[in-house]
Each structure stands twice: as C-alpha cells, then as structure tokens.
Amino acid sequence: MIKELCRDEAILSQRCEVATVEDESVAQDLIDTIKSLDDAGCLAANQIGVTKKVCVYLDDAGEPHVLYNPPSGVWPGRQQDGGELPDARRDHQVHALYQVQGCL
Numbered sequence: 001m002i003k004e005l006c007r008d009e010a011i012l013s014q015r016c017e018v019a020t021v022e023d024e025s026v027a028q029d030l031i032d033t034i035k036s037l038d039d040a041g042c043l044a045a046n047q048i049g050v051t052k053k054v055c056v057y058l059d060d061a062g063e064p065h066v067l068y069n070p071p072s073g074v075w076p077g078r079q080q081d082g083g084e085l086p087d088a089r090r091d092h093q094v095h096a097l098y099q100v101q102g103c104l
Contacts, residue, residue, distance in 0.1 A: 002036045003029050003048035012046055016053045019045075019068045023052050027066045030056040034064060 006012060019026070026045050034043045034056050044055040053069045 001029050002032045005033075006047055006049040008049070011049055011051065014046065014051045016044075016046055016051045019052045019054045023054055023068070026050050026052055026054050027056065027068070030054060030066065031064045034058060 026048075029048060029050075030043050030045060033048055034040050037043075040058070042055060042057040045052045055067050055070065056064050057067070058064055
C-alpha cells in the first residue's frame, strides 16, 4: 500500500526496532511507496511512519531491493566513516547485507 511520507521529527529521530519476519508488509509498503515517487532512490521505514529497521532502494534498472536490519552506517555508496566508496556500481552489492531475525 502506498503510504504518505512522514515529516514528523519525533518519529524520524526515534531509534528503529529490529525487523522480523512479521514486518514483510512494511517492506511491501516501502516498495509500493518508492515506486509511486518520481525522484526517490532509497526509502526507510521511518519515512513512512514505521520505526523498524527496513529500507528499500532502487537499482540502476529501477528494481527495488529490500534491506532488513542493515548494519549502522552501511548504505549504498557509503563506508562506515561516511566516505564515498570508489566503485560506481557499489550499490548492487548492498542487498546481500541483511538479516531477518527468526529466519534460516
């Protein structure tokens, strides 16, 4: 379901909770919402008002990839120290950096 973007600083500044298998609907809402936006490349759950560690990004072909519980500071194109990574196609490797509690 397409969600309205959250602009509430109280929600956006909260620490997000660990995502579990029950949060699959949050991932689908993120995918639906990012596909409805013209200029978005990445969207986190708190941006749709959900304080869970789930985000989605679009690859170069516009296909969505969901990240569950990504390690802090590891986002497409960023190193732990916040510096840019040199490889222009670096974001295609990020979707492997996730874990869902309760799976495996």
